[in-house]
Amino acid sequence: MTSSPLITREHALSLLFEMLRIRRFEEKCAELYSAGKIRGFLHLYIGEEAIAVGAMQSLTPEDAIVSTYREHGHALVRGLSAGAVMAEMYGKANGCSRGRGGSMHLFDASRRFYGGSAIVGGHLPLAVGLALADKMQNRQRVTACFFGDGAVAEGAFHESMNLAALWKLPVLFVCENNQYAMGTAIARAQSKTDISQKATGYGIPSEAIDGMDVIAVEEATRLALDTVRCGAGPYLLEAITYRFRAHSMYDAELYRSKAEVEEWKKRDPINLFLDRSREHGLLTDADLADAEQRVAPEIAEAIAFAEAGSWEPIDDLTKDVVTPARAAS
Amino acid sequence: MTKITYREAVKAGLRDALQSDPRVFLMGEDVGRYGGAYACSKGFLDEFGEERIRDTPLSESTFVGAGIGAALGGMRPIVEIMTINFSLLALDQIVNNAATLRHMSGGQLSVPLVIRMATGGGRQLAAQHSHSFEGWYAHIPGIKVVAPATVNDARHMLGLALQDPDPVLIFEHALLYPMEFELDETAKPTDLEHAAVRRVGRDVTIITYGGSLWKCLQAAEQLAKDNLETEVIDLRSLRPLDMPTVLASVAKTHRALIVDEGWRTCSLAAEISAQIMERGFYDLDAPVARVCSVEVPMPYPKHLEDAALPQPDKIIAAVQELVAHHA
Numbered sequence: 001m002t003s004s005p006l007i008t009r010e011h012a013l014s015l016l017f018e019m020l021r022i023r024r025f026e027e028k029c030a031e032l033y034s035a036g037k038i039r040g041f042l043h044l045y046i047g048e049e050a051i052a053v054g055a056m057q058s059l060t061p062e063d064a065i066v067s068t069y070r071e072h073g074h075a076l077v078r079g080l081s082a083g084a085v086m087a088e089m090y091g092k093a094n095g096c097s098r099g100r101g102g103s104m105h106l107f108d109a110s111r112r113f114y115g116g117s118a119i120v121g122g123h124l125p126l127a128v129g130l131a132l133a134d135k136m137q138n139r140q141r142v143t144a145c146f147f148g149d150g151a152v153a154e155g156a157f158h159e160s161m162n163l164a165a166l167w168k169l170p171v172l173f174v175c176e177n178n179q180y181a182m183g184t185a186i187a188r189a190q191s192k193t194d195i196s197q198k199a200t201g202y203g204i205p206s207e208a209i210d211g212m213d214v215i216a217v218e219e220a221t222r223l224a225l226d227t228v229r230c231g232a233g234p235y236l237l238e239a240i241t242y243r244f245r246a247h248s249m250y251d252a253e254l255y256r257s258k259a260e261v262e263e264w265k266k267r268d269p270i271n272l273f274l275d276r277s278r279e280h281g282l283l284t285d286a287d288l289a290d291a292e293q294r295v296a297p298e299i300a301e302a303i304a305f306a307e308a309g310s311w312e313p314i315d316d317l318t319k320d321v322v323t324p325a326r327a328a329s
Numbered sequence: 330m331t332k333i334t335y336r337e338a339v340k341a342g343l344r345d346a347l348q349s350d351p352r353v354f355l356m357g358e359d360v361g362r363y364g365g366a367y368a369c370s371k372g373f374l375d376e377f378g379e380e381r382i383r384d385t386p387l388s389e390s391t392f393v394g395a396g397i398g399a400a401l402g403g404m405r406p407i408v409e410i411m412t413i414n415f416s417l418l419a420l421d422q423i424v425n426n427a428a429t430l431r432h433m434s435g436g437q438l439s440v441p442l443v444i445r446m447a448t449g450g451g452r453q454l455a456a457q458h459s460h461s462f463e464g465w466y467a468h469i470p471g472i473k474v475v476a477p478a479t480v481n482d483a484r485h486m487l488g489l490a491l492q493d494p495d496p497v498l499i500f501e502h503a504l505l506y507p508m509e510f511e512l513d514e515t516a517k518p519t520d521l522e523h524a525a526v527r528r529v530g531r532d533v534t535i536i537t538y539g540g541s542l543w544k545c546l547q548a549a550e551q552l553a554k555d556n557l558e559t560e561v562i563d564l565r566s567l568r569p570l571d572m573p574t575v576l577a578s579v580a581k582t583h584r585a586l587i588v589d590e591g592w593r594t595c596s597l598a599a600e601i602s603a604q605i606m607e608r609g610f611y612d613l614d615a616p617v618a619r620v621c622s623v624e625v626p627m628p629y630p631k632h633l634e635d636a637a638l639p640q641p642d643k644i645i646a647a648v649q650e651l652v653a654h655h656a
Contacts, residue, residue, distance in 0.1 A: 064402075095435070096435070097433060097434050097435040097437070098435025098436065099435070100432055100433060100434075100435045101433045101434065101435065105433040105434070107433065107434035107435070107437055107438065108437070109434065109437040109438055114401065114438070115430075115433070115434070116433070117426075118425075119421055119425050119426075122394070122421055122422070122425055122426065123394075123426075124391070124394070125390060125391040125392075125393070125394020125395050125397070125398065125422060126394055126395075126397055126398040126401070126426060127398060128391060128394065128395040128398060129394060129395035129396060129397055129398015129399040129400070129401065129402065129406075130398040130399070130401060130402045131398075132395055132398065132399045132402070132404075133398065133399040133400075133401070133402025133403055133404045134402060136354070136380065136399070136404060137402075137403060137404070143398075155390060156390050156391055156394070159386070159388035159390060159391035159392075160391050160394075162386060162388065162391075163385070163386060163388060163391055163392065163395065166386065167383075318470075319436070320431050320432050320435065320436035321431070321432055321470045321471050322431070322470075322471065322473070322495045323431070323439065323493075323494045323495050
């Protein structure tokens with residue numbers, strides 16, 4: 001366990017609230033999916049909340065975020081409204097991507113939130129390019145790129161790490177290693193399972209951290225970003241975590257035992273943080289109850305927002321394929 | 330009118346772009362120190378520096394993706410994929426990112442990226458280095474696909490592409506680079522989307538693009554000696570297709586031949602043929618004909634390669650057959 005920095009009660013409350021908000025939002029999404037309100041694929045972030053919340057603490061509004069199809073948590077912490085995210089999953093026009101993307105393609109250009117990618121590893125090059133644009137225009141900002149252990153196997157990981165290191169680009173690569181690429185355990189996919197170690201092959205500094213510990217993630221991200229922001233090039237953080245639910249709503253989880261899941265649930269990031277905060281006298285059970293009371297109406301409002309949203313007219317089907325002024329046949 | 334090579338025209342276009350907009354930069358394999366695989370950027374590294382002329386590692390997927398990201402981030406990258414043959418490695422980035430980001434984001438994002446690639450066969454480079462996949466790219470909503478076939482277009486299409494807020498793929502047929510043509514400074518193209526009638530005629534419409542244009546014009550010259558006047562249309566844009574220009578010509582000649590270096594099956598020629606059938610059926614006096622590459626991975630020996638590709642003699646034969654056709 002890392003030694004706690006001086007955390008204020010205010011900050012502790014904020015971390016708790018953010019993680020809880022993601023948790024309850026995701027649980028609600030699962031319900032709504034079963035009710036047929038959300039369709040297609042739904043990938044829940046339950047169990048991994050500490051990473052998005054911890055990492056986002058040191059990212060500024062000017063920084064960019066590129067993430068995977070398991071990106072609801074990142075979106076919410078980034079500041080996309082729960083309503084806009086929910087409506088997007090409903091497919092409504094008041095969704096953050098106007099309903100065109102769905103769960104896997106959340107975008108908010110005003111918050112520099114660039115998705116939402118459904119091709120494993122396909123977004124790493126985008127992050128490299130965003131960082132390249134910043135460097136070439138002398139803008140002091142960072143691109144944070146979240147991806148899973150599965151993406152590490154894709155060629156784009158190798159290429160992106162190499163290019164980011166070669167050109168000293170301000171990319172923070174954050175691998176959310178939840179030990180499974182869909183149904184394939186990392187030991188069955190990687191000849192060497194230590195992901196942070198792979199960074200040494202590119203000369204990229206890296207660290208493996210406990211992804212269930214929001215403070216550890218926050219600290220490690222802050223240190224990593226110090227390096228990246230001073231122009232030293234990219235950094236790789238490997239956050240070891242676990243998803244408590246299936247890969248997606250269709251997954252029967254034949255590839256892992258219930259016992260394993262239960263074991264990991266003992267390290268629920270929200271409980272871990274609450275326990276430690278209690279130990280340090282920062283938070284009490286009343287704070288949890290209070291947070292629940294604040295989260296619930298926000299999520300209820302989000303659902304109401306989505307329900308009230310309208311469907312885009314079918315006549316607008318080919319809108320935004322290309323820029324409107326030049327829309328051709 | 331001055332005579333320049335297609336390569337010089339491409340180079341002039343690149344220089345125009347780099348000089349006029351500081352956001353423009355060129356990125357790709359061997360574009361810098363090597364001077365470009367086809368010498369289109371020779372001397373540019375010295376002239377513009379390594380910030381703007383970036384040699385990349387052999388990572389097509391990632392440097393194309395980085396081009397997309399850089400475009401999202403406010404730059405105007407020109408990504409050079411050495412040849413269309415290597416672009417397959419970047420297909421995911423082109424199809425799943427460049428073409429989709431505007432739509433998936435509900436119109437929030439714009440990808441003003443230009444990708445240039447050399448394309449085509451005819452230099453005995455065998456099966457993995459002789460592809461013509463322009464038709465595959467023309468299939469995809471969300472991108473524009475253009476094929477400059479003249480030095481005027483080689484010079485000016487790049488500038489127009491850089492002004493486009495959406496991704497534009499520019500295909501330069503490798504055989505064209507060393508070929509010399511007259512550059513008409515007075516006839517600057519003003520858009521990417523329209524086809525051009527390169528030769529006016531009354532008997533048959535030949536529709537073609539890119540590296541096949543000069544073969545069609547050569548065939549047309551030969552046919553004219555037998556009093557067969559062919560109208561040759563250079564598509565210029567493969568997506569979107571300028572069908573109005575094509576259909577107006579077919580309404581005049583009533584016979585259409587499409588010359589396309591892609592393999593015949595599921596070719597771009599098949600698309601154009603379908604559209605002529607759908608929209609100009611009653612103007613036709615004969616079925617739409619196609620001259621395409623033979624369905625074989627490109628063979629290495631010259632006589633076989635020549636037999637596999639569209640050639641002036643095959644075009645002439647196809648035109649004659651069209652004219653001979655009577656219901």
